[in-house]
């Protein structure tokens with residue numbers, strides 16, 4: 001029995017749930033890994049010189065044991081997220097520490113503590129097996145998976161599962177991730193695959209779409225409302241391309257920051273009008289490594305006022321971190337919100353606190369999304385209200401190159417990876433709906 005038989009069943013059109021349940025699970029499968037004995041391979045190098053192509057491997061690995069509440073999924077496609085870039089360059093720390101810590105939780109979680117880490121936090125595919133206690137999903141179901149892994153044994157996580165003390169990001173802080181032919185997930189990560197999308201299109205939004213939804217829309221984030229001015233850093237990138245869509249679909253006014261003409265055009269084609277090209281306009285928020293330049297914050301704020309007819313921003317959608325955070329706090333309007341989920345350029349932020357407290361601004365920390373938020377974000381994709389922003393698709397063996405592109409900011413929107421899917425374009429179940437949205441679905445393709 002090989003993964004080829006699984007692929008044949010998925011492509012056969014008439015395979016039933018019973019047929020999938022009867023398929024033997026192969027002993028091994030191909031997966032993208034990083035290796036524990038290589039975590040020091042980039043020691044001494046600058047972050048930008050650490051090359052994911054050197055640390056990312058394609059290995060044959062054994063299929064993990066299936067536990068209660070879990071599912072084994074045949075992965076047709078996945079996508080590259082920035083967390084896989086962090087794993088592959090072993091920054092800000094090697095992810096094997098997370099696996100060791102998870103391995104100590106129970107006899108079953110010990111499975112995750114291995115000398116290799118199968119990475120990837122998105123998937124679209126087909127359920128192969130479910131463990132004891134799983135009733136909502138069955139073999140043969142076509143699914144996407146969000147990346148929140150929780151134990152929920154403590155009361156802390158029962159208002160908002162992101163607050164579970166054992167909250168982890170699947171494929172980053174757990175093993176058996178989505179950049180592989182088979183993945184192990186908790187069944188409460190599963191959601192229906194949007195029927196009008198191909199496997200690679202369905203896999204692309206998951207992590208970033210859910211994160212942007214919580215950060216911007218949810219009551220746990222900035223609670224964006226109609227008419228809000230929303231400053232979006234990296235507005236055509238992974239997170240930003242969904243934040244821009246949420247702002248537009250929610251009646252807000254996105255002010256999109258990008259770094260090239262081409263990216264400005266993409267934002268325009270999504271419907272944004274206020275666009276700042278940070279490269280062309282040459283903002284230098286830091287005079288040197290340790291000193292910011294408040295005159296540049298002011299120049300940036302004036303530009304925003306020009307674009308909004310004199311208004312300041314209600315919300316800043318933050319993730320670049322150290323390089324932009326001082327400016328973000330400065331340009332937010334009185335009583336406004338800076339909502340941050342990351343620190344790509346450095347996690348020790350500096351800002352002038354007088355502008356925060358005197359103007360009653362708030363900084364909100366946001367991280368991924370709970371199941372409900374991920375479900376609502378996926379529902380918007382399934383209804384054709386928000387669209388995938390897939391630009392380029394790689395094969396599983398090219399994942400290192402895909403991660404390199406994302407690390408070096410050479411990509412647009414999201415970068416996809418075919419796992420079991422032999423080619424792009426497969427898995428569409430609702431051609432009519434697809435035809436209605438085809439331009440939006442293809443907006444980021446091949447640019």
Ligand SMILES: C/C=C/C(=O)SCCNC(=O)CCNC(=O)[C@H](O)C(C)(C)COP(=O)(O)OP(=O)(O)OC[C@H]1O[C@@H](n2cnc3c(N)ncnc32)[C@H](O)[C@@H]1OP(=O)(O)O
Pocket residue numbers: 082083086091092093147169207211341342368
């Ligand atoms: C969905 C996609 C998301 C993304 O892409 S996000 C971007 C990628 N992610 C990252 O870059 C984050 C990577 N993670 C980290 O850098 C680290 O993960 C953290 C800095 C977030 C946490 O560090 P750590 O060392 O793992 O945890 P500690 O909480 O500092 O625990 C260490 C020890 O410190 C104790 N401790 C924690 N808080 C306190 C406190 N307030 N007072 C006293 N002690 C404290 C703990 O208990 C523990 O102790 P004991 O070692 O004995 O177990």
Ligand SMILES: NC(=O)C1=CN([C@@H]2O[C@H](COP(=O)(O)OP(=O)(O)OC[C@H]3O[C@@H](n4cnc5c(N)ncnc54)[C@H](OP(=O)(O)O)[C@@H]3O)[C@@H](O)[C@H]2O)C=CC1
Pocket residue numbers: 081082083207208211233234235236237238239240257258259260263278319320323324341342343344345366367368369406409413
């Ligand atoms: N906590 C969470 O749940 C999540 C956190 N993240 C984190 O968010 C960050 C961004 O992820 P994602 O959007 O997928 O990544 P992408 O690389 O796809 O997009 C980020 C965009 O930000 C812009 N950018 C990068 N560096 C800077 C900078 N120094 N100053 C201004 N703009 C910058 C770039 O756009 P341009 O060049 O056009 O300006 C880039 O395209 C990563 O650190 C990731 O780990 C991501 C998802 C979830």
